[in-house]
Amino acid sequence: MIVYSAATKRYPNGYEALKGVSLTIEKGQLVAVTGHSGAGKSTLLKLAAGIEFASTGSVFVNNQNVAQLKPAGIAVLRRNLGLVFQDHKLLFERNVFDNVALPLEIAGFTRTETGKRVRAALDKVGLLSREKAFPVALSGGEQQRLCIARAIVNRPAILIADEPTGNLDADYAATIMDLFKSFNQVGVTVLLSTHDQAGLARLDCRRVQLSQGSVEQGNADQGSAVA
Amino acid sequence: MSAWFNAHQQALARATARLRAQPLASLLSTFVIAIAIVLPLGLYVVFNNVVSATSRLNTDPNMNVFMKLAATDAEVKAVENKLRIMPNTASTAYVSRDVALAELKKRANVADLIAGLETNPLPHAFTLRLKSTEPATIAAMRAEIAALPTVETVTVDFEWARKLARFARFAERVVMLLGALLSAAVVFVVGNTIRLQMLTQKDEIIVARLIGATRRFVRRPFLYFGFLQGALAGLFALAMVVAGTAWVGGEIRALAESYGSFAVQGITADLAIAVVLGAGALGWIGAYASVGMYWRQVE
Ligand SMILES: Nc1ncnc2c1ncn2[C@@H]1O[C@H](COP(=O)(O)OP(=O)(O)OP(=O)(O)O)[C@@H](O)[C@H]1O
Ligand SMILES: [Mg+2]
Numbered sequence: 001m002i003v004y005s006a007a008t009k010r011y012p013n014g015y016e017a018l019k020g021v022s023l024t025i026e027k028g029q030l031v032a033v034t035g036h037s038g039a040g041k042s043t044l045l046k047l048a049a050g051i052e053f054a055s056t057g058s059v060f061v062n063n064q065n066v067a068q069l070k071p072a073g074i075a076v077l078r079r080n081l082g083l084v085f086q087d088h089k090l091l092f093e094r095n096v097f098d099n100v101a102l103p104l105e106i107a108g109f110t111r112t113e114t115g116k117r118v119r120a121a122l123d124k125v126g127l128l129s130r131e132k133a134f135p136v137a138l139s140g141g142e143q144q145r146l147c148i149a150r151a152i153v154n155r156p157a158i159l160i161a162d163e164p165t166g167n168l169d170a171d172y173a174a175t176i177m178d179l180f181k182s183f184n185q186v187g188v189t190v191l192l193s194t195h196d197q198a199g200l201a202r203l204d205c206r207r208v209q210l211s212q213g214s215v216e217q218g219n220a221d222q223g224s225a226v227a
Numbered sequence: 228m229s230a231w232f233n234a235h236q237q238a239l240a241r242a243t244a245r246l247r248a249q250p251l252a253s254l255l256s257t258f259v260i261a262i263a264i265v266l267p268l269g270l271y272v273v274f275n276n277v278v279s280a281t282s283r284l285n286t287d288p289n290m291n292v293f294m295k296l297a298a299t300d301a302e303v304k305a306v307e308n309k310l311r312i313m314p315n316t317a318s319t320a321y322v323s324r325d326v327a328l329a330e331l332k333k334r335a336n337v338a339d340l341i342a343g344l345e346t347n348p349l350p351h352a353f354t355l356r357l358k359s360t361e362p363a364t365i366a367a368m369r370a371e372i373a374a375l376p377t378v379e380t381v382t383v384d385f386e387w388a389r390k391l392a393r394f395a396r397f398a399e400r401v402v403m404l405l406g407a408l409l410s411a412a413v414v415f416v417v418g419n420t421i422r423l424q425m426l427t428q429k430d431e432i433i434v435a436r437l438i439g440a441t442r443r444f445v446r447r448p449f450l451y452f453g454f455l456q457g458a459l460a461g462l463f464a465l466a467m468v469v470a471g472t473a474w475v476g477g478e479i480r481a482l483a484e485s486y487g488s489f490a491v492q493g494i495t496a497d498l499a500i501a502v503v504l505g506a507g508a509l510g511w512i513g514a515y516a517s518v519g520m521y522w523r524q525v526e
Contacts, residue, residue: 051437072441079439089434105237106440108230150438 001027002048002158002191006057009043009213017043019213020057025191030184032203033193035210041193042086044210045162048191049081050074061158079107082151084161084192088143090135096122096146097131103154121153124179140167148176152183159183161192165199177202234444242451245424256420257456260413261463264506267406269468274398276492278391289384290355290369295377296348302377303351309375310353315368317356324349350379362389410509413460417453417513424449425521436526446518450511457510461503469494 002025009018017040025031033041046052047059050066059066061077069077091099100121104114122128125145135143144167151159161180165173177199184190184205194200200207209217246253292310294303303321310319327349332341357365365383373381425432432445472493494502 075436075439075441077439078437081439083438085437089437091431091434093431102435103438106435106438106444108234108237110229110233 001025001060001062002189003060004044004047004057005060007047007054007059008056009040009047009052010055017213018047018054021210021213021215022057023208023215023218025189027189028184028187030181030190030203030205031192031208032200032205033191033208033210034195034200035193035216037195039210040213041210042162043213045160045191045193048160049083050077079103079154080156080158082154082156082159082161084147084151084159084164086162086166086193088147090143090146090150092135095132095134096127096138099135099146100149100153103150107154117153117155118149121149124152125149126175141169141172144168145172145176148179156188158189159191161190163193163195165194165196170198173199174202181205234447238447239451241448242455245448245452246455253456256416257460257463260416260457260460260506260510261467263409263412263416264461264464264502265467267402267409268464268502269471270398270405271402272468272472272492272494274395274402278395278398279492290357290365290372291382291384292353292355292372293379293381294351295379296350298351298377306375306377307353310355310372313368313371315358315364317358319356320354322352322354324351327352413457413506413509414513414516417456417510418517420456421449421453421514421517422521424452425518429525432521432525442522446515449514449518453510453512453514453517454507455510457513458503458507460510461506464506465494465499465502 002023004021004023006020006022007018008016008020010016021040021044033044035041043052047054047066048061050069053067062080064073064077066074066077091102094102097118100118101114104117109117119128119131122131125148127142127145127149130138130142135146138146144164148161148164151161159180164180165176168176173196177196180190180192181203207217208215292306294306298306307319307321310316324347328341328347331337331349357368359365369381369383372378435445436442476493
């Protein structure tokens with residue numbers, strides 16, 4: 001469960017990217033955040049992963065106040081989340097397999113277990129045949145899928161994906177949206193941002209629309225009230 | 228437990244992979260560290276040999292008691308009895324003036340000189356071996372003997388032992404000082420290697436941290452790397468010193484033979500282990516410090 005309680009984010013340069021956002025994402029929910037470029041979508045997601053911290057108000061993930069976590073606690077929080085970054089954050093010196101294996105290395109899995117899980121994740125995003133390739137040899141869409149594979153490899157209970165279909169053509173965008181839906185169907189809480197209208201239609205889920213850092217509209221069609 | 232083991236195994240694997248990824252650069256910096264270790268280690272071996280060789284030449288301190296030339300046989304006997312019952316006397320040996328002269332004549336270079344003498348210029352003498360080498364005890368004993376009216380002079384042959392001990396202390400300090408300075412050098416060289424590595428792996432560190440790596444996780448392979456590089460340099464240094472002693476050793480043995488049996492003391496197993504582990508520990512410290520500085524600058 002992710003709870004934003006009057007969360008405001010003011011960046012060091014004084015710009016207020018989020019203005020008193022209150023929002024509850026229930027366990028097992030699939031929520032899509034939409035909004036114009038600069039509306040604060042990425043900022044909203046970063047607060048939940050402890051990458052940025054609320055300037056006022058607070059953010060709770062699984063009943064823990066993110067701002068009050070110690071560095072080691074932040075690390076634990078992030079290991080329990082699957083994170084897809086808008087700019088991918090792939091490692092260009094590592095091949096596809098080793099990029100996806102990174103979260104498992106951090107978690108201390110054995111080589112054999114790592115091999116199994118990495119291949120399963122690559123299979124889900126359709127990159128199994130490219131495991132030896134390096135990211136430079138991948139298309140933008142393939143890089144995006146690689147990033148998704150890395151986010152799901154540790155089978156997190158919460159997936160946070162920033163524009164996961166940003167660079168994909170319509171077919172692959174649909175496949176990826178279906179993938180997020182299938183994760184959600186087995187109980188994974190999914191919080192993603194997108195401005196892909198076709199994808200949104202396909203997801204058919206609760207939408208939260210941000211505008212200038214405020215929640216403009218929170219569609220509660222999956223049952224939870226939105227402040 | 229098994230996760231812990233895996234984490235360390237993987238950190239070690241990554242550290243060795245980094246060593247192998249840049250074999251030339253790794254080898255060069257390891258060599259520089261090895262040279263920093265060779266200096267104090269080599270000096271230690273040299274000093275150790277000098278001290279042990281010279282201490283073998285020298286026996287326990289002797290005290291030589293020279294009688295006045297005019298001393299009669301009865302007076303000599305009286306002094307000998309006194310010396311024998313002194314508490315610090317281990318044994319006494321009497322050297323009569325005739326024996327001393329005969330000894331002296333055996334030495335070819337002074338034989339001519341002595342042949343021209345009409346009378347024997349040498350006094351009767353005693354050589355004492357002592358129980359205690361305690362300077363205060365020896366000084367008191369010497370004063371007591373010198374006060375005897377028929378005794379001319381008393382010499383104590385322990386200056387040599389004292390000089391040797393002083394030299395050993397000096398050598399020890401030189402090795403320690405050099406060791407401390409060059410240990411710092413090892414820490415700095417490893418620290419700098421790690422700093423460069425962290426710069427080239429900045430992206431990986433940032434991404435790993437973003438997806439939940441602890442500082443400990445990031446630091447671990449660097450610590451292993453530092454330890455491995457230090458220990459490897461220690462091995463190199465040992466090999467160099469062993470090769471050096473083998474090369475110089477032949478000469479020393481030839482030289483030392485004239486002083487009786489003497490073996491060149493090389494490096495013991497204990498010392499070798501201490502050097503490798505010590506150098507590894509220094510590398511570990513360098514890595515730790517370097518990673519700490521990275522955190523302060525980047526995070
Ligand atoms: N580190 C930062 N320092 C200062 N301003 C920032 C920083 N990060 C983001 N901003 C500003 O905050 C606002 C919201 O940024 P954010 O990245 O959350 O928008 P977004 O909705 O994700 O946009 P996009 O759709 O383009 O990704 C933007 O105006 C941006 O310029
Ligand atoms: Mg964004």
